[in-house]
Every structure is written in C-alpha cells, then in structure tokens.
Amino acid sequence: MAYEFEKIKATQDGAVLVATIDSPPANALGQGVLRDLSALLDQAQADEAVRVIVLCGQGPKLFSAGADISEFAGLQAGVVPKYNGNEIFSRIETFPKVVIAAMQGAAFGGGLELCLCCHLRVMSEKAICGLPEVKLGFMPGWGGTQRLPRLIGKTKAMELILTGDFISANQALALGLVCALAPAEETVAHAVKLAQKLAAGAPLAQREIIKAIHNGLQTTVADGVKNVEGAGVATLLGSQDFKEGAKAFLEKRKAQFVGR
CATH class of the missing domain: 1.10.12 (Lyase 2-enoyl-coa Hydratase; Chain  A, domain 2)
Known part of the structure; x- marks a missing residue:
C-alpha cells in the first residue's frame, strides 16, 4: 500500500511503518499535519502488512513544537476545527496496532501531547519536553491534563503543567514518561528496532x-x-x-x- 502525504513522510520496512512529521520549521501540528495523520491511521489500520507505527519528527532539533500558533487567529469559541487533535490523539491511544513515539528532538505542547497518546515513547538523550501552554495564558487542550497525571502521577504533572517548565530526557525517564533513551542520532533507529521486535509478536x-x-x-x-x-x-x-x-x-x- 502506498503511503503518500503532504506533511508526513512515510516509509515502510516490512511490518514497521515509520511516519515522519515534515512541516518545517517547527513540525507544528497544523490542520495539514493533523489531516495527514488521520489519513495515515486510516490506511495503516486497513493494511494487514503493517503491525507497528513509529512516529517521529523531521530534523534533529524538534519532534514537534506543538500546535500551529499561526492558526490560532482563526479559532472561534465553540467551533471545532475540521481536524481535531483531541479526536485523532484519542484514536491513537486506542489504536489496535502499537504506536511508538520516537522523540528525536524536543516535544512541546501539542507535540508532547501527541507523544503521550502513543503506547510507547523513546527519547533522545539531548531532547527536552514540556507543556508550556500556561505561559500563553492557555492550557493543554489535546489531552495533556488527563494523560500526563496518569503517566507520572498527579503531583508532578500538576507542577509541570502549572509552571510550564521543561524537563530533560533523564528526568522524563526517571518519571516513567518514556521507556528508553537513545543517542540523538540513533533515536529513531532505536524505536524502529523496538518496533521490529513487537512486529514479530502476536x-x-x-x-x-x-x-x-x-x-x-x-x-x-x-x-x-x-x-x-x-x-x-x-x-x-x-x-x-x-x-x-x-x-x-x-x-x-x-x-x-x-x-x-
């Protein structure tokens, strides 16, 4: 099955599908990326050859900086955008095939929320992550306030979300936010190796x-x-x-x- 999208580059290696968010300069999760992510999930679910998805970002610095702030001006109270991060992320969380986030770079805001809904997370030793929405007078809106406490506990999640502070890869591992760390240039390869192991399973x-x-x-x-x-x-x-x-x-x- 051919996987061709505008904002996501997908390559298939056997039973593993590697999907790379390719939306420079910050891999922001705008409507185009969310549209392609939704389409990719549709295809991957129907493709019996695919057993595991690895999701990463283009470039060494950013997995994703989060929602596309340039689209905020067009938002209206009570009006849900056509491609809704909440719906797509909830679908990933319950997706019938394993989805691994390969955090090859920093993950902020919606970028981290995307990682939180994945089943497993592998992080670059040099990466940082956080939910800084409070610094914009806002709050996480794609599941961050619900999934982070379930992953690392209420107290630490409350601190991180209320302050908007970032944490290092070592802190993320200690908190149980990620399952493994890898050298920056090997993060995706590490995630793919894990994916291949899972793809050989049941x-x-x-x-x-x-x-x-x-x-x-x-x-x-x-x-x-x-x-x-x-x-x-x-x-x-x-x-x-x-x-x-x-x-x-x-x-x-x-x-x-x-x-x-």
Missing part, C-alpha cells in the same frame, strides 16, 4: 493488551480484572494465534503469528 494479543490497559485504567481493579481483562482473554482463547503460540512452545520453535 498482533491480536497486542491489540487486546492495548484495549485492556486503556479501558482498565478507567475502572476499578476488580472490574478491570473480571470484565476488561476477562473479555480480552476470552477473545484470545479461540484465536489461531493462541493455538499457534502454544504449539510452537511445545515444539520448541518460534511462533508464526498471523493476527487471527
């Missing part, structure tokens, strides 16, 4: 794990175990992949998962 099980963790965080542990996790287990018990996984284990060979 896509149906990965889909149910993503769903169980996301939905489980919205309820009690007891309800999550019984109903959310239980539903995923029930789905997988009858799957071809589960039968193949068990058979491969007994035969001491690598399982060949097909996502069914």
